[in-house]
Amino acid sequence: MKRVLETGNAAITEGAIAAGCRVFAGYPITPATEIAENMSRRLPQVGGYYLQAEDELAAMHIAVGSSLGGLKAMTATSGPGFILYADPYGWALGSEIPVVVVNAQRVGPVSGITGAPGQGEFYFSRYPTQGGNFETIVLAPASVQEALNLTVEAFYLAERFRMPVTLLADQLVTDGWESLSVPETPDDVAAMGLRVLPRRIHSGPEFYPASDEIDVPPVVLGHNTGAACSDWTPTEQGYDTEEVEAQHKHAYRLIYKVRNHRDLLRRYEAYYLDDNPEVVLVSYGSPARVAKSAVKRARERGLKVGGIRLIGLWPFPEELFTLPAKYLSVELNNDGQLVREVQRAVPKGSAVHFFGKCGELPTVAELQRMIDALLSGEPLPANRWEWEAW
C-alpha cells in the first residue's frame, strides 16, 4: 500500500484498476478529463485499454460493449456528457451489463460553469434513461479516499447486480487534493476492507431469469454460449418479444433485484443522532463535509443538532429518516433536489428545509445561521441572490 497526495480523479483511476477494470472509454470534459488522462497512462501498465471515443454516446457504448465482451469497464464524464449516456445506460440496465459510470458534477444547466462544483444530477442519476421499469444504484463520495473506495465498491456491486453503477461525485471531490492510500496488491485491497469480484460468464440458456436474485453471472459474448441480448424486452432466453407477460417479468427483475437487496446498498454516515436532536442536516458529497463541521460547531455550543451524510443515494435510504425533527438539506444547487426526497421520507411531525448554493461550498457560518434560525423559530435567512438589488 502506498500513501500519496492525490486528486479524486487519480483516486477513481486507482480504485478502478484495483477493482480489475481493464477498459476505460471516455471523451474529454471538465472536470472529469483527468480521469481519462490518468487512465490513458495507468491502464496500459496493467495490460488494459484506454479507448478515446468520438462523443459520450460512443464512450459509454464502447465501455458497455467491452463489458459484454468480458472485460470490466468504466467511463467518466460530467453533466453534459452524462445526459448523452442516457442511451447506453438504458441498454446496459435492460440487458444487465455491468459497467461503472462516473459523473463529476459541475454547474448547470447545459455547459454552465465548467470548473465549479454542482449537484444537479441527483434525480437524473435516479432516472438516467427513459422508459421506467428499473431501479438504479448510485454512490456519492465526499473525499479523495472515499472516491477510491467507492469506485472499487461500484465495480463489486455492478458485477453482483449485473447493472451499471453510477459514482456521483462533484468537482471538488474529483479535482481536490488529499492524502490517499492506494492498494497495490490484492492483499492491500482486502486489508482496506474492499471487495473485488472477478467477472463470471453466464452459460445460458436462461440469461434473463424472472427473479429478483443477484449474483447471476452476466451475459458475455464470444464464448459460444448462444447468448442473446438486445435493446428490446427479452424473454428469459434473451429473445426480443412484445409479450406483456415477458415485460412484467423483466420489469420485476430490474426493479426488485435492487429493491429486495436494499440492505446491501445502504451506505451512510449518521452523527449526533442518539439524543433526538431538534435539527438534522442532510447532505452528500463535498457540501456534506461543511455540514458536518457546522454540526460539530453547534454541538460545541451545546445545541442539539445532528447530521446524516448519504453515501448510497439510490435506492434512496428512506428508512434512515425515523426521527421527527427539523431537517435541513444542504446541496450544491439552487432548485433543491435532495430536499424533495427528504420531504418524502421524513416521519410525521417533521419539517424539511433547504439550503442551496452552486459553484461554491456553503460556509460553516452560513449553515450556523440556518441552524440558529431553525432552533429559535425565527424566519430563515434568505438566499444570497434574493438580497441582491436585481
Add this chain to the structure above:
Amino acid sequence: MDPLAEKYLRPRKIPSTACSGCGLGQIHKKIVMAIDELGLGIEDVVWGTGIGCAGRQTFGAWKGDNFAGTHGRVYAISTGLRVALPRDKKIVLTVGDGDAFGIGLLHVLHCARRNLDVTVIVCDNLGYQSTGGQYGWTTPEGYKTDSSPYGMNEPNWVQGGRDVLGILREAGATFLARHTSLEGREAVEDIKKAIQNRGFSLVHMPFPCITNFAGRALGTRKPVEVYRWFKEHTDGNVPGKPGDALFKCGVYFDASNSRVEYSELVRNNVAEVQRRYR
C-alpha cells in the same frame, strides 16, 4: 428446412416475420452462405444487429452469440466488443440504412477511421420502413414516401455525384462493396471478401421493401414489378438498364488487410508500453 439455415440459424426465426416478398431474407441467406463457404462455424461469429426491419428480422437468428444494440450505436458497441473478444472471432453486423447512414453515421465513420475489424452489412430498404415508410438518406430523389408526400426533395447519400461509400473510403474503410439483394453469386463472393478483411468492411445492400417503400413510391406491391424496378435501376455487375442507376454495384474499394486493424493496434500499443516500463 434449408440445410444452411438448419446448420446456422435457430428454428424460432424460420420462417422470419418479414412481410412476404421482402428482400431482407435474401440478404440474410447470402451472409450465411458466405460464412459457410468460408468454412466458419457458429462459434466463429458474433452477430450483432441494430433496430428496424433489419434488426428485428436478423436478431437472435444466429445459432451462436447474438446482440442487438441501440439505434445507430452498434458500431461503438462493437469497438469495445472487438477489443474484449478473442482475436479470431468475427463480428458481423446487419443494420439498416437509417442506422448506418443516418443516426449512426458518425460512429460508422470513426470505425472506418479506426479500421475496426467488423463486417457491416447495410440492409437498405430505401428509407424508414419499420415505422411505416418515411424517407431516409438513400431514398431516391423525387420518390414519394409517407413523409415526402410531394416527393423526396432533399439530396440523398447516393445520387447527385455523391456516394456514401466514397465518404467511407476517405474515412479509412478497407473494404467497400454494393450489391442489391437480387444479385446472387457476386454478392456472396463480396460478402466473403468483406468478412476476410481484418479491418473495416461495409457492404451496402439495397433490397426491395414491398409493403412500404414499393407500395407508396412505386405504387405497386407486386413483387415481380418491384423486382423489375430494382433491376432497371441497378448498374454494375448485374446486367440491367444503365443510365439512371441508383444502385451502382460491385466492389467499390478493396484494400483488404493493407493496414493494421484497430484492436490489434491497441493491443500492440499496450504490449509496447509494458515492454518499455516493465
